[in-house]
Amino acid sequence: MGRKISRRHVLFSMGAVSLGGLSWSLSDHEEAFASHPAIAAQTGLVPLIYSPSYNISAFGLEHLHPFDSSKYDKIYKSIKNAGLRSEDDFLRPTSISEEALLRVHTREYLDSLKDSWELAKILEVGPSMFVPSILLDWKVLKPMRVAAGGTLLTCRTALQHGLAINLGGGYHHAFSNKGGGFCVYSDVPVAINALHEEGLLKRALIIDTDAHQGNGFATLAQASNERISLLDFYDESIYPIPKVEEDWAIAFPKGTDGKTYLTALEDNVPRAIDKYKPDLIVYNAGSDVLEPDPLSTFKLNSNDMSARDFFVVDYARSKNIPVAMVLAGGYSKDSALAHAASIKGILKKFDDVS
């Protein structure tokens, strides 16, 4: 059954590539995979969403940003090598559609991404301004559109089966009309709005534990007429400065340790869920909370991060609320393995292998 899905995916992917890197406006392939979750659930395994296309390789330019552009592949391989999944067990998304993007982003903003200079500012990689935009679209934006498609597939799958995890996504610095901090497409609001449009959910809560304030998601949540609420845990001493207004923000001081962090998490998550009563929780689980991360001052270790992720997922499931987990930022060498360890802990509890 799983093998059949993969073959279909390969066909769709080849179709996209044959149309060139700019084919995304023509495709809405995610819909073609709407039947996947039901098939995956027959196995009793937590659906994991991943495509090799998530990994960015852009002529070496990707190494000019601290982001580990092959992080997703490392997480995928770690889970596979542990014997927890085979290649065919992963649900493979394709690009988010332009129609879905336009429910959140302005046409002017999406058009501006064809300008290498504009894109270089978002990606924080200056030399990319010299790369033709069609190549940047193919090498950088396409992977992000596939990961955004993955977030939509993850949310849809979670609604059907309670829990699903995207091994990518979480671009929380992307606004309706601008990007920033390596985030181009505001994938989580895009996914929530797509599913709302289909009548599949009324209200979603984003729980954001990436070390940075999710300023893009926050601004979109504020403008969502209560369709989207946000509980955001972040390091107040780092980007973005200034911070934007938020529904419910936990701004930690510089150098916060794991114990302090987890105490605040365990206090606020239940109260936020009780207040907002969401149909879906989208959990943005950044690994830049780890102590070695060069872009934050948090002092969490890998065990703290696993405990954080497990608490959010386990608590939500104990309340019977569907959870879609995405991975957000993380820039230390420990990032991929910490994510993998955390996901393995969740699978240990929620995989039904009986």
Ligand SMILES: [Zn+2]
């Ligand atoms: Zn971050």
